[in-house]
Amino acid sequence: MRPLDATELLHVWEHGLNQPPLQQALILIAAACPELDPGAVTKLSIGVRDARLLQLREWMFGSLLLNTAQCPQCGERVEWEGRTTDLRRQAIDDVDFAEKSRLEVDGYQLHFRLPDSTDIAAVMASDQSEGNADATVLIKRCVISADYKGKTCDLAKLPEHALDALSQKIEDLDPLAEIRTGLTCPECSHQWDVLFDITCFLWVEINNWAECMLRTIHRLASAYGWTESEILNLGPVRRQLYLGMVNR
Ligand SMILES: [Zn+2]
Structure with a gap:
């Protein structure tokens, strides 16, 4: 991966205009990672992909992230800041993943992979066609094989607690897949976690940069x-x- 110069960034911006955030993330990474073919870009785990976006953001606009959130209790606008350098420290080394991709829970042996952009696209497409979001669809897509006491187990028969354990395991293995920050409201002292979406955050900055x-x-x-x-x-x-x- 390498930084993008002004000509390349303007080209990426034009190419990604009016695209959904998932596509914008992939366009950015594909431009900055000529060593990866397009298929490999979509197969990066979400955390590894977002670590790359954080690195790109650092090269483009620096490490400091200034953001705002609205207190869910009193509606106060709360400003918060973070650093890409701190977030990137949690990134995993995707090369090591193969050895960690097994989980045993109550007699179930699960072989799995981490969610990537193709999974997100598939889940979004199924949500739109079926009109209901199924949180387990993403997790089930990541199961490569499931055995129960040595015999192959049908994915549909995996109990909820096994899927929950797998979901937690995936979260632990790829922490940057969901970046959360704990906030305290200065008005009402309410405490909550906000999700930080690096793709949307960075695209707003790129849009402002391009217009300027x-x-x-x-x-x-x-x-x-x-x-x-x-x-x-x-x-x-x-x-x-x-x-x-x-x-x-
Ligand atoms: Zn508040």
Whole structure:
């Protein structure tokens, strides 16, 4: 994986415009990871994928994450901050996963893999067609084989407690798949966990960056007659300095 330059980022933004967040995440990673073929990008576990997005965000806009949430009790807007560097420390090494992909619970032996983007897409598609969300659909998709006391067990017959144990195991193995932050409301002292979605957060920033960049290109092109690629190749410092001169 490598950082994207301004030309590449603008191309990624244009390609991902009006796409669902899942596609935007995959487009970003595919652009930054030319060593992975598109199939391999979709097969990254959600936590590994999001660790890569956090790394990209750090390269693009720095480590500090400033965010807001609404208190579910009194409605107060609460600001919170985190660091990509702290979150990325929880990331797993996906190479090691094969050895950890077995779970034994009450006589059930489960061989499983971690959820990836293809699973998320499938669950979203089934939710839309059936109109009801089934939390166990995702977990069941990740079971490669299930045995009970040495005999193959039908997935539909797996008891709820075995699926719950597997869900917990997957959460422990891939902690970045669901990034949560504990918050306390300064108004009413209510405490709760908020989910942090790096894809949506980063895409808002990229969108803002792209709109600002297009305005800069328009100004500099109008003032100096440079082409879009010439302006993008200037680098951020020189672009800002020229923009300052034009705006003076
Ligand atoms: Zn509150």
